[in-house]
Amino acid sequence: MEDNQTTSFTISVDLYGHSPATARELPEPDIHVITSGALRIPAHASVLASVSPVLENIIDRPRKHRSSEKVILILGVPCDAVVAFVRFLYSSRCTEEELERFGIHLLALSHVYAVPQLKQRCTKALGERLTIGNVVDVLQLARMCDAPDLYLKCMKLVAGHFKAVEKTEGWKFLQDHDPWLELHILQFMDEAESRKKRSRRHKEEQRLYLQLSEAMECLEHICTEGCTSVGPHDTEPTKKKGPCSKFSTCQGLQLLIQHFATCKKRVNGGCLRCKRMWQLLRLHSSICDQSDSCRVPLCRQFKLRLQLDKKKDDARWKLLVRKVVSAKAISSLSLPKRKREELQETHNHGIGSFRLYN
Numbered sequence: 001m002e003d004n005q006t007t008s009f010t011i012s013v014d015l016y017g018h019s020p021a022t023a024r025e026l027p028e029p030d031i032h033v034i035t036s037g038a039l040r041i042p043a044h045a046s047v048l049a050s051v052s053p054v055l056e057n058i059i060d061r062p063r064k065h066r067s068s069e070k071v072i073l074i075l076g077v078p079c080d081a082v083v084a085f086v087r088f089l090y091s092s093r094c095t096e097e098e099l100e101r102f103g104i105h106l107l108a109l110s111h112v113y114a115v116p117q118l119k120q121r122c123t124k125a126l127g128e129r130l131t132i133g134n135v136v137d138v139l140q141l142a143r144m145c146d147a148p149d150l151y152l153k154c155m156k157l158v159a160g161h162f163k164a165v166e167k168t169e170g171w172k173f174l175q176d177h178d179p180w181l182e183l184h185i186l187q188f189m190d191e192a193e194s195r196k197k198r199s200r201r202h203k204e205e206q207r208l209y210l211q212l213s214e215a216m217e218c219l220e221h222i223c224t225e226g227c228t229s230v231g232p233h234d235t236e237p238t239k240k241k242g243p244c245s246k247f248s249t250c251q252g253l254q255l256l257i258q259h260f261a262t263c264k265k266r267v268n269g270g271c272l273r274c275k276r277m278w279q280l281l282r283l284h285s286s287i288c289d290q291s292d293s294c295r296v297p298l299c300r301q302f303k304l305r306l307q308l309d310k311k312k313d314d315a316r317w318k319l320l321v322r323k324v325v326s327a328k329a330i331s332s333l334s335l336p337k338r339k340r341e342e343l344q345e346t347h348n349h350g351i352g353s354f355r356l357y358n
């Protein structure tokens with residue numbers, strides 16, 4: 001007992017985290033916090049009760065013997081963690097070193113004794129110190145202590161580095177002792193994976209719509225200005241026409257047009273390349289807003305057919321058109337719109353209105 005008295009005396013010097021002057025202003029301690037190592041920390045019931053409602057309850061609880069001294073038992077955590085905890089109750093402060101060494105214990109204590117400011121600090125500190133090695137332990141603690149931000153952070157780390165986490169002692173322990181949490185983690189990873197797949201699919205779709213929208217621009221450009229090897233039927237090829245700004249798309253389209261103009265099988269003969277060209281022309285017509293002046297082949301014919309038979313324009317096609325239009329709108333927000341030339345009326349908008357330059 002003598003020894004403990006001595007220990008508690010040395011601790012009390014900086015226990016309250018105040019300057020020695022402030023510490024002297026406090027009245028005599030009227031309660032002791034006792035730790036696992038039988039360390040006795042002198043404290044003030046009024047201070048503890050004002051910070052923690054749980055400690056307030058314990059202090060107010062009637063004692064068995066009126067004569068017995070007031071004590072609070074905080075067991076199961078290292079003595080120094082309890083000291084850091086009591087110091088926080090007095091000063092609302094804890095050092096980075098204390099968080100580094102006792103972050104896990106302080107989080108548990110802050111939860112059990114309902115001290116939200118400390119809980120917040122520990123949650124943040126533990127979140128910053130997550131490693132593959134400790135993540136499973138912190139995850140379990142975060143769940144027990146009802147710390148959702150920390151829990152989610154742990155889940156994301158586990159999901160992102162599962163191969164490595166799987167090899168840790170923490171994971172093996174979890175598998176043996178907490179199959180529900182293991183299941184929960186695996187479900188979380190599964191959902192994260194499908195979220196990733198969904199967003200990948202969305203990006204791929206966006207890329208496709210943007211490609212189609214660029215193909216639409218190139219088609220108009222080929223049919224009005226002409227490019228390197230294909231142009232409008234009534235325009236002579238200008239000499240040494242260099243590749244345009246979207247040449248990778250434009251070149252593919254010109255090759256497709258060259259094929260379309262010369263193919264013997266054609267669309268009805270089941271030629272896939274002709275079918276693709278046919279669909280690009282139809283797509284253009286669905287997007288095109290120049291009623292009579294448009295020089296893209298079949299534009300008017302498709303429009304007329306659409307007016308005659310509304311039902312043929314099925315929902316999926318409409319959706320495609322909407323997506324291409326919006327992809328175009330999005331891309332035109334970031335790119336200056338190509339200046340359109342004044343268009344001339346032309347008499348023939350049939351397929352013959354392409355001219356192959358070579």
Ligand SMILES: [Zn+2]
Pocket residue numbers: 218221222226227228243244245246247250251
């Ligand atoms: Zn071009």
Ligand SMILES: [Zn+2]
Pocket residue numbers: 259260263264265266267271272273274275
């Ligand atoms: Zn063909």
Ligand SMILES: [Zn+2]
Pocket residue numbers: 284285288289290294295296299300
């Ligand atoms: Zn058109």
